[in-house]
Amino acid sequence: MTVSDELWPDVQPATARRLMLAGVESFAERGYHATTTRDIAGAAGMSPAALYVHFPSKAALLFEISRSGHEQTLALVEDVLTRAEDPVERMRLLVEDFVAWHARRHTVARVVQYELNALPEREYQVVGKLRRRIEQVVREVITQGLGSDAFTVADPQVAAVAVLSLGIDVARWYSDRARLTPTALGKEYGELVLRMLGAR
Amino acid sequence: MTVSDELWPDVQPATARRLMLAGVESFAERGYHATTTRDIAGAAGMSPAALYVHFPSKAALLFEISRSGHEQTLALVEDVLTRAEDPVERMRLLVEDFVAWHARRHTVARVVQYELNALPEREYQVVGKLRRRIEQVVREVITQGLGSDAFTVADPQVAAVAVLSLGIDVARWYSDRARLTPTALGKEYGELVLRMLGAR
Numbered sequence: 001m002t003v004s005d006e007l008w009p010d011v012q013p014a015t016a017r018r019l020m021l022a023g024v025e026s027f028a029e030r031g032y033h034a035t036t037t038r039d040i041a042g043a044a045g046m047s048p049a050a051l052y053v054h055f056p057s058k059a060a061l062l063f064e065i066s067r068s069g070h071e072q073t074l075a076l077v078e079d080v081l082t083r084a085e086d087p088v089e090r091m092r093l094l095v096e097d098f099v100a101w102h103a104r105r106h107t108v109a110r111v112v113q114y115e116l117n118a119l120p121e122r123e124y125q126v127v128g129k130l131r132r133r134i135e136q137v138v139r140e141v142i143t144q145g146l147g148s149d150a151f152t153v154a155d156p157q158v159a160a161v162a163v164l165s166l167g168i169d170v171a172r173w174y175s176d177r178a179r180l181t182p183t184a185l186g187k188e189y190g191e192l193v194l195r196m197l198g199a200r
Numbered sequence: 201m202t203v204s205d206e207l208w209p210d211v212q213p214a215t216a217r218r219l220m221l222a223g224v225e226s227f228a229e230r231g232y233h234a235t236t237t238r239d240i241a242g243a244a245g246m247s248p249a250a251l252y253v254h255f256p257s258k259a260a261l262l263f264e265i266s267r268s269g270h271e272q273t274l275a276l277v278e279d280v281l282t283r284a285e286d287p288v289e290r291m292r293l294l295v296e297d298f299v300a301w302h303a304r305r306h307t308v309a310r311v312v313q314y315e316l317n318a319l320p321e322r323e324y325q326v327v328g329k330l331r332r333r334i335e336q337v338v339r340e341v342i343t344q345g346l347g348s349d350a351f352t353v354a355d356p357q358v359a360a361v362a363v364l365s366l367g368i369d370v371a372r373w374y375s376d377r378a379r380l381t382p383t384a385l386g387k388e389y390g391e392l393v394l395r396m397l398g399a400r
Contacts, residue, residue, distance in 0.1 A: 029317075030231075030233040030234075031230075031231030031232065031233050031234055032231070033231050034230075034233030034234035113372070114314060117229075153392075154388065155388050157379070158380070158385070158388045158389075158392075161373065162392055165365065165366055165369035165372075165373070166362055166365055168369060168372070169365035169366075169368060169372075170365070172314070172365075172368070173365070179357070185358070188354065188355050188358045189358075189362065191354065192353075192358070192359065192362055193396075195395055195396050195397075195398060196392045196396040197395075198395060
């Protein structure tokens with residue numbers, strides 16, 4: 001299984017996945033605006049014309065990368081709600097998975113998190129909706145924990161932003177040379193967040 | 201006093217400051233690699249030739265923005281060591297000031313934090329040294345707090361990364377429309393970090 005198969009199992013055909021990976025690598029290295037469709041096609045070993053068979057534009061390719069990254073993180077965040085009932089356990093799992101994803105997928109995550117403003121208006125709205133849903137789940141778990149006296153925080157909205165910030169910023173600094181594996185880092189951050197929220 | 205006077209009081213003459221501000225705005229909007237010296241000069245209302253009087257290259261301009269941003273944040277972090285002795289008080293002040301800086305200067309901070317890889321090798325080394333010094337101060341305060349039983353953390357290195365992450369990521373999401381002022385956000389984050397470190 002190649003990296004691009006693992007990243008986007010639902011994208012068909014394999015050529016489209018290869019172009020998305022080439023896009024991720026080019027955008028992460030030089031930024032969206034400095035990357036041309038020719039650069040991306042070249043990095044995938046294709047002609048610019050072959051790229052347009054799969055993506056009508058550079059923006060469409062970015063949107064696929066962004067949408068899919070947001071859908072994946074939303075899915076793991078929502079999954080936590082079905083895996084646990086207790087707010088402390090939910091928050092621990094949520095942070096573990098969210099942090100591990102941003103570490104394991106740090107190059108994809110960098111594009112997903114830092115190239116939002118490059119999305120066209122309509123595509124930005126779609127991704128914005130997914131982001132708001134992710135934030136909402138985090139806020140819901142915090143509210144649940146406040147209700148059961150499991151958490152104590154002065155400003156739940158600020159706390160939710162801080163929880164997500166810790167995970168998102170992993171994409172900026174994490175590298176394959178990092179001391180901790182994605183899973184180990186997730187576990188450490190899970191503990192830190194529970195303390196931050198006043199659990200126990 | 202203009203924004204650029206406030207940001208870089210030590211840079212002379214005012215024209216150089218104006219170019220730095222134009223650089224910050226262009227880099228923050230389109231990224232370093234997609235910005236030309238012509239774009240920057242134009243945004244500052246000058247000719248490209250006038251830019252070269254002050255900065256030999258686009259990279260030199262980025263370096264000035266980056267170096268100055270890192271020096272400013274290092275100065276406020278180091279200043280905390282002289283303002284307080286107690287590790288809890290030191291950490292509170294450090295987070296308050298570091299977070300407030302990233303909120304107040306969010307556009308500058310975005311360039312400072314997210315365009316590191318665009319710096320040429322030698323300039324990257326200079327900035328890297330400033331970054332390591334900032335990280336060292338944070339680790340020192342955590343170590344001091346562990347020594348006096350004011351803090352309890354399983355992995356002090358991970359905790360230091362998390363403290364800085366919370367501040368740095370503010371540059372990504374903060375805007376002038378944010379609900380809390382930079383100072384109020386710093387205060388909230390100071391509380392969250394102290395809890396994260398197990399204070400009290």
